[in-house]
Amino acid sequence: MSNLGFRILQRDSRPNPALLQQFQDVVTPHISDNLNRMHAISSALRPYHRAGRLVGAALTVKTRPGDNLMVHKAIDLAEPGDVIVVDAGGDQTNAIVGEIMLRLAQKKQIAGFVIDGAIRDTAAFMDDTFPVYARGVTHRGPYKDGPGEINVPVSVGGMVIEPGDILVGDEDGLAVVPLREAEGLLQLIREQQEREKHILQSIEDGSVSRDWVDEALKSKGCEGL
Incomplete structure (x- = not known):
């Protein structure tokens, strides 16, 4: 039996770079309109970066609130163009990412963070164009004990996100494009x-x-x- 709740799975599918590129000029209202306004992440997750769009493939993390051990592992596993999407239960007691993780993600050419939880070192994000959407801010740091899961379906801002789904974020918010629907939606x-x-x-x-x-x-x- 697998260790449910503390495991790393393989991502079965991921959009190719050419498909992601076609979403670079797509705005979230058009995604929402053509998905019957049913695939928007809650506006409770707001942008903390200075400017810039988010487009990338979901690398999903489900973690215990306040713990970022599996988020660190996700950064190590991520491919260029991935968005690290973290279901931290919406808890804002402890930050899930901060400036060090921002710099690690930039070095790996990760496309951005979507955190259903809190961040810290906010000035570093607000001075940068690296996309990060989060539920809130706290100076309290995270624990690094686990458990957690990588590449499982997660619930973020009221939306279920599957590994490999396409995330698009702009000044109007965040939208999720199910990978299997991406070509037709375009x-x-x-x-x-x-x-x-x-x-x-x-x-x-x-x-x-x-x-x-x-x-x-x-x-x-x-x-x-």
């Missing part, structure tokens, strides 16, 4: 980008139609039109 997003391009152009040239507003109000029984 096609829907490109179509939406084109539609919105034409809408913006019609606003600019004065040809935009607003008839749909009254039609929607009438269909819902609004009086006074």
Whole structure:
């Protein structure tokens, strides 16, 4: 029997770099719209970096609240372009990552951190463009005892994230793209980008139609039109 709760698994799938590259110009609202607004991570996780987008493949960690031993191991295992996604139970008593781990992650070309827990050394993150999203901040450091698991499904900000899923973060928040849906989703997003391009152009040239507003109000029984 495997040691449930204290184990490191292999990641079965991971998006190729070409697929990740196609998400570099995709905004989180378009991901949300085309996943029926059901795949957004809670806004309780907010960005602490100065600027920059997050795009990468999830390397998931489930850890005991306040303990980052398995997060250190995840940094050692990570490949360039990975996002270390940590389910720390939302606890903010102890920080899960700080400046030392930031520098280690940068050296390994990790794409960013998503921490359902706290961070510290906040100034180091706020002065940098390395993406980090977290639930909060505390000066209290972590323990390094375990247990924990790597490459298992995790719950972060109300979303279940599988190893290898695509994480996209920008100024509007964080979105999760299930890896198995990524190719089809991209096609829907490109179509939406084109539609919105034409809408913006019609606003600019004065040809935009607003008839749909009254039609929607009438269909819902609004009086006074």
